[in-house]
Amino acid sequence: MNSSALVAGVPAQGAEPARRAPTDWRTDAMQRRIRRRYAAERRFRLMGLAAVVLSGAFLAFLLVTMMASGLRGFQRTEVTLSLDFQSMALPVTPAQLAGPGADLALAGAELQDKVSGAAENAFGPGGSAYIADTAWLAVRDAIKADPAILKTRAAIPVPASTGIDLAARGEGKPADEAVVARLAGLKLISTGFNWPFFTRADATDPGAVGIWGALKGSLMTMLVTLLLAFPVGVLSAVYLEEYAPKNRWTDLIEVSINNLAAVPSIIFGLLGLAVFLGTFGLPRSAPIVGGMTLALMIMPVIVIAGRNAIKAVPPSIRDAALGIGASRIQVVFHHVLPLALPGILTGTIIGMARALGETAPLLMIGMRAFIASPPEGFSDPATVLPVQIFLWSDEVGRGFVEKTSAAILVLLAVLLAMNALAIYLRNKFETRW
């Protein structure tokens, strides 16, 4: 800005500017004007407050809505079923039950049919509809845990069917409500914490679904992501910050990293589909492919966080190490990196949290199949928690709404824990040089 612009409006030759009478602040016009200005000030301030509060209210509303329906997903209703094992006469021997073939033997003994039969006996005609299709699994586990009950009568709590489950919470059909009232009168119905929700995988019946399969898939995918993205991210941050000469090549690297950080995540899914599945022929839906795709996505996050952390280490430390004869590699690996590590870790945790919540790229590489057993290896078909939420959200059954919200609560809890850890680390290790 040149000086003549600064004094625009002022006569150039020393001519006397027209004198103005001093403002009289006590006139009515002035007082009105001041009041108007202060009112505008208050309005503006209130608008700002409203913006903050409304944004926060939306978050609270979201969380409360999820909690309201999700907390019910953590409960399940059990019906106590009395079984007369002696009259059932299951054709299984104690030796079979002790061995690894117990599941097969009990399935072969038509336990499922016999359990529904017992329900018809206990609750009258149509009684088998009160218990879940998977109720016989609870009976099977009870027999495996204690084969001696095969010689006695036993009352075993089994999961209720979805209709009864909803009715027990006051949301079912009138017919189901009547059944619940009858069972409650006999003290045969109870509501408890849904532990199997944390140990099972996906299923077609909302009463039998669990998140363990998806959670394990998520953990395996995250492990691959971490193992790939962390070393590569840290090493490239070190190179760019400590060694890179300032030339066209390193500019290109920098521009690539900055742009990768802003590329839509679904594009990484397209890359994974075309390169990892199409060109390299890696298996679809596998944690290893998901992990590689997400690693490419969060690597820029780690690089940027790492560079900032390295930049924050004061030059005096480098100079001191160089001064006593350390090589530049020693300076970095013995002094700079350990000091920058808390910052790098914070960035890494934030990046991992982002990868954990990511859905779109994983849909592209086929992680949306129905998978009813947790993955055993890194190339097994698997699903991850956000994708499981997405798949359940498409299910129409009333029971799935609760399960979806419950899974969302688990995901949010894990993410919040990760973010809290990042904040804690940042506060604990933050150093002012």
Next chain:
Amino acid sequence: MTPFALFVIIVGLGLIGWLTARTRALAQAATSPVRPNSLPGQHGSYVALWTVLPALAFLALWSAISPSLITASALADPAAGVLPATGYERDMILNEARSLASGSAYGAFFTQSEALAPAFAAAMAKFRWIGAIVALLLAFAGGAFAYTRVSPSLRARTRVERGVMLILLVASLIAILTTLGIFLSLVFESVRFFRIVPVTDFLFGTHWSPQIISAKDPGASLGAVPLFWGTFFIGAVIAMIVAIPFGLMSAIYLTQYAQPGFRRWMKPALEMLAGVPTVVYGYFAALTVGPAIRQVAVALGMPYASSESALSAGLVMGVMIIPFVSSMADDSIAAVPTSMRDGSLAMGATTNETIRKVLLPAALPGVVAGILLAVSRAIGETMIVVMAASGAATITLNPFESATTVTKQIVDLLTGEAEFDSPKTLAAFALGLTLFAITFLLNVVALNVVKKYREAYE
């Protein structure tokens, strides 16, 4: 031998190399008349690098080229005679035979693939052994070469550090390779698409219905204008109508008015909005916001309103973007020199006059750049629109009507069993390329604006 076992063996060899070379250097140092140039451990690292690096580099290369060699070798087998000469079925059979041979499939759909699987299994075993043997030979040769050179006069430290520098450089090149990979894979598939469908039909056509693609004129039902419009309408109009005022006013309030205690709690709370996974927003939009907006629309006299309206997706997306806009605005307002603010206040201006007439104009380039980045994020956002927007491609100005976006269509086109050669699948890559180009441009412009602006005050 599995790749993992091979990796462990090579690393183990490297460790052995490190130990033996260190022992040798120690022994030499004890008897040598001159002071050795490097520490024994540096000699060890020198040998370990020579053992591990060439072998692993070869393995990486081999895993990239061996699949095509395996296919070629299996096709040379007489069992390949049963294959149809070209086309989609041939690829399906080849893929199935490959997964049968590697044990990742449980049953075969095509009988031909069962016949072909043994040939694939043999070729896979052969090439896996070739790879393992060459890698191990390289490891031994590299290690032996380096080991013979261990002597007090060897400048092991310098050489090791040069090797480490090489590793660092390669790590930072991965960013370029990823960008290149994205670009090439999108361009490659898009070129195949544009061979079937003319570019002009795709870019300027106004009819989008990929479910029915006529073989005679595939371009007629693949006009992407409704998608571009829907993306712009939801991401750049509706979402920004929510995000800009809320984000900007939040930033202003938190930086200029709020008590420190309030700010300390509200800022992370707003940032949590950005940390919520988008699939959760999508679920929320589809389950709660969408039906509510539909009821509002019905009350306003639109009996056929959809619960998958552009408004519900855009509204929720706007909320998601709020913290993004507010932190960018926060940064750029904080970057305005305090002297400008103090000067304005000293002249008797009220705080809001200072903000509106001094701070915001000075911070404008940064705010605009932040908004551009927010737009780029909104139009690339996928899960919210997948779950809350509809698949119907309409060009409309009514926010209560349904609209669809580029990202939603990419997901729809690529999920389900789609063949890799049909215009339907390839269209997803063409859409991806468009999306990449648009967001890339927005990002470059925004980053340049930020850069220029930052320099102005420092």
